[in-house]
Amino acid sequence: MVCWRVLPARDLSLRRWDDEWVASDAISGDTHLLSLAAGIIVIRLQAGPVTTTELTAALMGTGQAEGGTVQECLDALAALELIEPCPA
Amino acid sequence: MTLADLSLAQLRQRLRNRGVWLRTGPFTTRIQSPVHLIAEGLHTMYADFSLGEEEYADFHIRLRSPRGLRSWLRPQVNFSLDGGEPFNPLPLNQAYAMLEWCLNWCVTSNVSTYLILHAAVLEREGRALILPAPPGSGKSTLCAGLMLSGWRLLSDELTLIDLAKGTIMPLPRPVSLKNASIDVIAAFAPGASFTRRTHDTVKGTICHLRPTAPSIARSDNPAYPAWLVFPHWEADAPATLTPRPKARAFMEAASNAFNYSLLGAQGFAALADLIERCDCYDFRYGRLEEAVALFNALELPKP
Incomplete structure:
Protein backbone atom coordinates (compact mmCIF):
# COMPACT_ATOMS: atom_id res chain seq x y z
CA MET A 1 0.00 0.00 0.00
CA VAL A 2 1.49 3.35 -1.06
CA CYS A 3 1.74 6.02 1.60
CA TRP A 4 2.60 9.70 1.07
CA ARG A 5 4.07 12.45 3.19
CA VAL A 6 5.24 16.04 2.86
CA LEU A 7 9.00 16.14 2.32
CA PRO A 8 10.66 16.61 5.72
CA ALA A 9 12.71 19.52 4.40
CA ARG A 10 9.63 21.60 3.56
CA ASP A 11 7.94 24.38 5.53
CA LEU A 12 4.71 24.89 3.63
CA SER A 13 2.14 27.66 4.00
CA LEU A 14 -1.10 27.45 2.02
CA ARG A 15 -3.92 29.84 1.22
CA ARG A 16 -7.07 29.00 -0.72
CA TRP A 17 -9.16 31.26 -2.94
CA ASP A 18 -12.16 29.79 -4.73
CA ASP A 19 -11.04 26.58 -6.47
CA GLU A 20 -7.31 27.18 -6.31
CA TRP A 21 -4.58 27.18 -3.69
CA VAL A 22 -1.23 28.87 -3.41
CA ALA A 23 1.46 26.93 -1.56
CA SER A 24 4.70 28.52 -0.43
CA ASP A 25 7.76 26.73 0.88
CA ALA A 26 9.71 28.92 3.26
CA ILE A 27 12.78 26.68 2.93
CA SER A 28 13.20 26.78 -0.86
CA GLY A 29 11.42 30.11 -1.40
CA ASP A 30 9.30 28.50 -4.12
CA THR A 31 5.60 29.25 -4.51
CA HIS A 32 3.19 27.04 -6.46
CA LEU A 33 -0.32 27.43 -7.83
CA LEU A 34 -2.27 24.27 -6.97
CA SER A 35 -5.63 22.86 -7.98
CA LEU A 36 -8.33 22.42 -5.35
CA ALA A 37 -7.63 18.68 -5.11
CA ALA A 38 -3.86 19.13 -4.84
CA GLY A 39 -4.27 21.67 -2.08
CA ILE A 40 -6.55 19.37 -0.11
CA ILE A 41 -3.98 16.58 -0.45
CA VAL A 42 -1.17 18.78 0.89
CA ILE A 43 -3.31 19.89 3.82
CA ARG A 44 -4.05 16.23 4.68
CA LEU A 45 -0.41 15.25 4.38
CA GLN A 46 0.73 18.09 6.62
CA ALA A 47 -1.01 16.26 9.47
CA GLY A 48 1.03 13.10 8.76
CA PRO A 49 1.50 10.28 6.22
CA VAL A 50 -1.66 9.10 4.41
CA THR A 51 -2.27 6.25 1.95
CA THR A 52 -3.47 6.83 -1.59
CA THR A 53 -6.68 5.02 -0.68
CA GLU A 54 -7.33 7.32 2.27
CA LEU A 55 -6.60 10.37 0.15
CA THR A 56 -9.01 9.17 -2.53
CA ALA A 57 -11.70 8.71 0.11
CA ALA A 58 -11.04 12.16 1.52
CA LEU A 59 -11.32 13.75 -1.91
CA MET A 60 -14.48 11.80 -2.77
CA GLY A 61 -16.27 13.84 -0.14
CA THR A 62 -15.26 17.04 -1.93
CA GLY A 63 -16.15 15.79 -5.40
CA GLN A 64 -12.51 16.03 -6.43
CA ALA A 65 -11.68 12.29 -6.81
CA GLU A 66 -12.97 11.67 -10.31
CA GLY A 67 -10.98 9.65 -12.81
CA GLY A 68 -7.25 9.78 -12.25
CA THR A 69 -7.36 13.04 -10.34
CA VAL A 70 -5.79 11.77 -7.12
CA GLN A 71 -2.89 9.95 -8.74
CA GLU A 72 -2.31 12.85 -11.13
CA CYS A 73 -2.20 15.25 -8.22
CA LEU A 74 0.17 13.03 -6.26
CA ASP A 75 2.49 12.72 -9.25
CA ALA A 76 2.42 16.47 -9.84
CA LEU A 77 3.09 17.28 -6.18
CA ALA A 78 5.94 14.75 -6.14
CA ALA A 79 7.39 16.34 -9.29
CA LEU A 80 7.33 19.69 -7.47
CA GLU A 81 9.25 17.98 -4.65
CA LEU A 82 6.58 18.88 -2.13
CA ILE A 83 5.62 15.29 -1.23
CA GLU A 84 7.16 11.83 -1.50
CA PRO A 85 6.12 8.21 -1.10
CA CYS A 86 7.00 6.69 2.23
CA PRO A 87 6.71 3.34 3.98
CA ALA A 88 3.20 2.62 5.26
CA MET B 1 12.05 73.13 6.10
CA VAL B 111 15.08 47.36 2.93
CA SER B 112 13.48 44.25 4.40
CA THR B 113 10.98 45.84 6.77
CA TYR B 114 8.39 45.97 3.98
CA LEU B 115 7.29 43.56 1.29
CA ILE B 116 8.21 45.54 -1.83
CA LEU B 117 6.31 45.11 -5.09
CA HIS B 118 7.38 46.57 -8.42
CA ALA B 119 4.11 48.43 -8.71
CA ALA B 120 2.66 51.90 -8.88
CA VAL B 121 0.23 52.68 -6.07
CA LEU B 122 -2.29 55.49 -5.65
CA GLU B 123 -4.98 56.31 -3.13
CA ARG B 124 -8.56 57.55 -3.16
CA GLU B 125 -10.75 57.80 -0.02
CA GLY B 126 -8.07 56.04 2.01
CA ARG B 127 -8.01 52.99 -0.25
CA ALA B 128 -5.04 52.01 -2.37
CA LEU B 129 -5.01 50.98 -6.01
CA ILE B 130 -1.95 48.84 -6.70
CA LEU B 131 -0.70 48.52 -10.29
CA PRO B 132 2.02 45.87 -10.64
CA ALA B 133 3.44 45.53 -14.11
CA PRO B 134 6.62 45.04 -16.08
CA PRO B 135 8.11 47.92 -18.13
CA GLY B 136 6.14 48.79 -21.25
CA SER B 137 2.75 47.93 -19.80
CA GLY B 138 1.54 51.52 -19.49
CA LYS B 139 1.80 51.45 -15.69
CA SER B 140 3.56 54.79 -15.25
CA THR B 141 1.38 56.54 -17.85
CA LEU B 142 -1.74 55.34 -16.05
CA CYS B 143 -0.22 56.25 -12.70
CA ALA B 144 0.63 59.77 -13.89
CA GLY B 145 -2.84 60.23 -15.39
CA LEU B 146 -4.55 59.17 -12.16
CA MET B 147 -2.29 61.37 -10.01
CA LEU B 148 -2.99 64.38 -12.23
CA SER B 149 -6.72 63.62 -11.91
CA GLY B 150 -6.75 63.83 -8.12
CA TRP B 151 -5.58 60.45 -6.91
CA ARG B 152 -2.84 60.63 -4.27
CA LEU B 153 0.46 59.20 -5.46
CA LEU B 154 2.00 56.75 -3.01
CA SER B 155 4.63 55.55 -5.46
CA ASP B 156 5.26 55.19 -9.16
CA GLU B 157 7.61 52.21 -8.80
CA LEU B 158 7.75 50.70 -5.32
CA THR B 159 4.75 49.53 -3.32
CA LEU B 160 5.80 49.17 0.33
CA ILE B 161 3.57 46.73 2.22
CA ASP B 162 3.83 47.00 6.00
CA LEU B 163 4.51 43.45 7.19
CA ALA B 164 2.69 43.89 10.49
CA LYS B 165 -0.28 46.06 9.54
CA GLY B 166 -0.79 45.20 5.87
CA THR B 167 -1.11 48.88 5.00
CA ILE B 168 0.71 50.59 2.12
CA MET B 169 3.40 53.05 3.17
CA PRO B 170 3.77 56.02 0.80
CA LEU B 171 7.04 56.66 -0.96
CA PRO B 172 6.02 59.47 -3.32
CA ARG B 173 8.75 60.51 -5.73
CA PRO B 174 8.77 61.81 -9.31
CA VAL B 175 7.00 59.62 -11.86
CA SER B 176 9.32 58.19 -14.48
CA LEU B 177 7.98 58.55 -18.02
CA LYS B 178 9.54 57.35 -21.21
CA ASN B 179 9.22 57.74 -24.96
CA ALA B 180 5.65 58.25 -26.24
CA SER B 181 4.15 58.44 -22.76
CA ILE B 182 5.93 61.76 -22.15
CA ASP B 183 3.87 63.50 -24.83
CA VAL B 184 0.72 61.66 -23.73
CA ILE B 185 1.04 63.11 -20.21
CA ALA B 186 2.14 66.55 -21.47
CA ALA B 187 -1.05 66.68 -23.54
CA PHE B 188 -3.19 65.24 -20.73
CA ALA B 189 -2.00 67.86 -18.21
CA PRO B 190 -0.38 70.86 -19.94
CA GLY B 191 0.45 72.51 -16.59
CA ALA B 192 2.40 69.55 -15.23
CA SER B 193 6.04 70.03 -14.28
CA PHE B 194 8.69 67.82 -15.90
CA THR B 195 12.45 67.52 -15.85
CA ARG B 196 14.22 68.11 -19.14
CA ARG B 197 14.16 65.10 -21.45
CA THR B 198 17.14 62.77 -21.45
CA HIS B 199 17.73 60.98 -24.73
CA ASP B 200 19.58 57.76 -25.56
CA THR B 201 19.27 56.10 -22.16
CA VAL B 202 18.90 52.31 -21.93
CA LYS B 203 15.15 52.97 -21.71
CA GLY B 204 15.07 55.42 -24.63
CA THR B 205 14.04 59.03 -23.98
CA ILE B 206 12.97 59.60 -20.41
CA CYS B 207 11.87 62.40 -18.14
CA HIS B 208 10.36 62.72 -14.69
CA LEU B 209 7.05 64.24 -13.63
CA ARG B 210 6.77 66.18 -10.38
CA PRO B 211 4.42 64.61 -7.81
CA THR B 212 1.34 66.62 -6.85
CA ALA B 213 1.54 68.67 -3.67
CA PRO B 214 -1.17 66.69 -1.78
CA SER B 215 0.76 63.49 -2.49
CA ILE B 216 3.81 64.92 -0.76
CA ALA B 217 1.90 66.61 2.06
CA ARG B 218 0.34 63.29 3.07
CA SER B 219 3.42 61.15 2.60
CA ASP B 220 3.21 59.96 6.22
CA ASN B 221 -0.35 58.62 5.78
CA PRO B 222 -0.56 54.94 4.86
CA ALA B 223 -3.49 53.57 2.83
CA TYR B 224 -5.46 50.33 2.96
CA PRO B 225 -5.11 48.05 -0.07
CA ALA B 226 -8.36 47.78 -2.03
CA TRP B 227 -7.62 47.02 -5.69
CA LEU B 228 -4.86 44.99 -7.28
CA VAL B 229 -4.91 45.70 -11.00
CA PHE B 230 -2.52 44.41 -13.67
CA PRO B 231 -2.47 47.04 -16.44
CA HIS B 232 -1.68 46.42 -20.07
CA TRP B 233 -1.65 49.17 -22.67
CA GLU B 234 -2.75 48.19 -26.14
CA ALA B 235 -3.30 50.65 -29.02
CA ASP B 236 -6.98 51.51 -29.45
CA ALA B 237 -8.13 48.94 -26.88
CA PRO B 238 -11.27 49.97 -24.99
CA ALA B 239 -10.74 50.34 -21.24
CA THR B 240 -11.75 46.98 -19.80
CA LEU B 241 -11.47 45.51 -16.33
CA THR B 242 -11.60 41.72 -16.14
CA PRO B 243 -11.66 39.96 -12.76
CA ARG B 244 -8.56 37.85 -12.14
CA PRO B 245 -8.82 34.80 -9.85
CA LYS B 246 -7.11 35.64 -6.57
CA ALA B 247 -4.70 32.71 -6.55
CA ARG B 248 -3.48 33.78 -9.99
CA ALA B 249 -3.28 37.39 -8.86
CA PHE B 250 -1.12 36.20 -5.99
CA MET B 251 1.28 34.40 -8.34
CA GLU B 252 1.58 37.43 -10.63
CA ALA B 253 2.08 39.82 -7.72
CA ALA B 254 4.75 37.54 -6.22
CA SER B 255 6.60 37.56 -9.52
CA ASN B 256 6.62 41.38 -9.32
CA ALA B 257 8.01 41.45 -5.77
CA PHE B 258 11.61 42.35 -5.02
CA ASN B 259 11.98 40.58 -1.68
CA TYR B 260 9.11 38.08 -1.47
CA SER B 261 11.36 35.00 -1.34
CA LEU B 262 13.79 36.69 1.02
CA LEU B 263 11.00 37.31 3.54
CA GLY B 264 9.92 33.65 3.53
CA ALA B 265 6.73 32.89 5.48
CA GLN B 266 6.41 36.55 6.47
CA GLY B 267 6.34 37.60 2.83
CA PHE B 268 3.80 34.92 1.96
CA ALA B 269 1.50 35.99 4.79
CA ALA B 270 1.78 39.68 3.88
CA LEU B 271 1.01 39.08 0.22
CA ALA B 272 -1.79 36.62 0.95
CA ASP B 273 -3.42 39.10 3.34
CA LEU B 274 -3.13 41.81 0.68
CA ILE B 275 -4.85 39.56 -1.85
CA GLU B 276 -7.64 38.86 0.67
CA ARG B 277 -8.30 42.58 1.00
CA CYS B 278 -8.20 43.44 -2.70
CA ASP B 279 -10.49 43.10 -5.68
CA CYS B 280 -8.18 41.74 -8.40
CA TYR B 281 -8.39 42.60 -12.09
CA ASP B 282 -6.60 42.59 -15.40
CA PHE B 283 -6.92 45.95 -17.14
CA ARG B 284 -6.51 46.75 -20.81
CA TYR B 285 -6.62 50.27 -22.13
CA GLY B 286 -5.70 52.31 -25.16
CA ARG B 287 -6.74 55.85 -24.19
CA LEU B 288 -5.65 57.44 -20.94
CA GLU B 289 -8.76 59.62 -20.53
CA GLU B 290 -10.98 56.57 -20.76
CA ALA B 291 -8.83 54.66 -18.28
CA VAL B 292 -8.90 57.48 -15.74
CA ALA B 293 -12.68 57.82 -16.04
CA LEU B 294 -13.08 54.11 -15.40
CA PHE B 295 -10.95 54.17 -12.24
CA ASN B 296 -12.66 57.32 -10.98
CA ALA B 297 -15.95 55.45 -11.19
CA LEU B 298 -14.64 52.29 -9.53
CA GLU B 299 -16.64 51.33 -6.46
CA LEU B 300 -14.85 50.60 -3.21
CA PRO B 301 -14.62 46.85 -2.52
CA LYS B 302 -17.16 45.44 -0.12
CA PRO B 303 -15.69 44.69 3.31
Missing part, protein backbone atom coordinates in the same frame (compact mmCIF):
# COMPACT_ATOMS: atom_id res chain seq x y z
CA THR B 2 11.42 72.11 2.51
CA LEU B 3 13.79 72.03 -0.40
CA ALA B 4 11.95 75.02 -1.90
CA ASP B 5 13.35 77.13 0.95
CA LEU B 6 16.71 76.89 -0.81
CA SER B 7 17.51 78.81 -3.97
CA LEU B 8 19.06 76.76 -6.77
CA ALA B 9 22.42 78.35 -5.96
CA GLN B 10 22.10 77.46 -2.26
CA LEU B 11 21.08 73.92 -3.14
CA ARG B 12 24.08 73.52 -5.45
CA GLN B 13 26.36 74.76 -2.69
CA ARG B 14 24.91 72.35 -0.15
CA LEU B 15 25.08 69.42 -2.53
CA ARG B 16 28.74 70.17 -3.20
CA ASN B 17 29.56 70.27 0.49
CA ARG B 18 27.71 68.48 3.31
CA GLY B 19 24.81 67.49 1.09
CA VAL B 20 21.05 67.52 1.71
CA TRP B 21 19.12 65.07 3.88
CA LEU B 22 16.06 64.41 1.73
CA ARG B 23 13.00 62.78 3.29
CA THR B 24 10.99 60.54 0.96
CA GLY B 25 8.30 58.52 2.71
CA PRO B 26 9.87 56.52 5.56
CA PHE B 27 13.43 57.03 4.31
CA THR B 28 16.00 59.79 4.60
CA THR B 29 18.76 59.97 2.01
CA ARG B 30 21.84 62.12 2.30
CA ILE B 31 22.69 63.27 -1.22
CA GLN B 32 25.99 64.87 -2.17
CA SER B 33 26.81 65.88 -5.72
CA PRO B 34 28.68 68.63 -7.57
CA VAL B 35 26.73 67.81 -10.75
CA HIS B 36 24.54 70.70 -11.87
CA LEU B 37 21.88 68.42 -13.39
CA ILE B 38 21.36 66.83 -9.98
CA ALA B 39 20.76 70.20 -8.33
CA GLU B 40 18.50 71.30 -11.16
CA GLY B 41 16.46 68.10 -11.09
CA LEU B 42 16.09 68.08 -7.31
CA HIS B 43 15.10 71.74 -7.31
CA THR B 44 12.37 71.12 -9.88
CA MET B 45 11.08 67.75 -8.68
CA TYR B 46 11.50 67.83 -4.90
CA ALA B 47 10.66 71.45 -4.05
CA ASP B 48 7.81 70.43 -1.69
CA PHE B 49 9.76 67.68 0.09
CA SER B 50 11.01 68.03 3.65
CA LEU B 51 14.66 68.16 4.45
CA GLY B 52 15.65 65.94 7.37
CA GLU B 53 17.88 66.71 10.32
CA GLU B 54 21.55 66.53 9.48
CA GLU B 55 22.12 63.63 11.82
CA TYR B 56 20.72 60.40 10.45
CA ALA B 57 20.22 59.03 6.97
CA ASP B 58 19.17 55.58 5.81
CA PHE B 59 21.34 55.98 2.71
CA HIS B 60 24.41 58.13 2.09
CA ILE B 61 24.83 58.60 -1.65
CA ARG B 62 27.09 60.61 -3.94
CA LEU B 63 26.89 61.28 -7.65
CA ARG B 64 29.99 62.79 -9.20
CA SER B 65 32.09 62.66 -12.32
CA PRO B 66 35.04 60.28 -12.41
CA ARG B 67 38.38 62.10 -12.63
CA GLY B 68 40.87 61.73 -15.44
CA LEU B 69 41.17 62.48 -19.13
CA ARG B 70 37.87 60.78 -19.89
CA SER B 71 36.04 63.44 -17.87
CA TRP B 72 37.03 65.94 -20.58
CA LEU B 73 36.46 63.73 -23.60
CA ARG B 74 33.28 62.00 -22.55
CA PRO B 75 31.91 63.30 -19.25
CA GLN B 76 30.29 60.70 -17.04
CA VAL B 77 28.60 60.40 -13.67
CA ASN B 78 29.22 57.75 -11.05
CA PHE B 79 26.99 56.68 -8.15
CA SER B 80 28.23 55.59 -4.75
CA LEU B 81 26.39 54.31 -1.71
CA ASP B 82 28.22 54.38 1.61
CA GLY B 83 31.48 54.62 -0.32
CA GLY B 84 30.88 51.61 -2.60
CA GLU B 85 30.33 52.01 -6.36
CA PRO B 86 27.90 49.26 -7.41
CA PHE B 87 27.34 50.41 -11.02
CA ASN B 88 29.31 51.47 -14.05
CA PRO B 89 29.26 55.22 -14.76
CA LEU B 90 26.66 56.69 -17.12
CA PRO B 91 26.95 59.65 -19.50
CA LEU B 92 26.78 62.89 -17.55
CA ASN B 93 23.57 64.00 -19.26
CA GLN B 94 21.85 61.02 -17.56
CA ALA B 95 22.85 62.15 -14.06
CA TYR B 96 19.36 62.95 -12.82
CA ALA B 97 17.90 59.74 -14.24
CA MET B 98 20.70 57.85 -12.52
CA LEU B 99 19.81 59.53 -9.23
CA GLU B 100 16.20 58.38 -9.50
CA TRP B 101 17.15 54.84 -10.52
CA CYS B 102 19.65 54.62 -7.71
CA LEU B 103 17.17 55.92 -5.13
CA ASN B 104 14.93 53.01 -6.14
CA TRP B 105 17.87 50.64 -5.94
CA CYS B 106 18.77 51.82 -2.43
CA VAL B 107 15.32 50.76 -1.24
CA THR B 108 14.96 47.49 -3.14
CA SER B 109 18.45 46.32 -2.21
CA ASN B 110 18.57 47.32 1.42
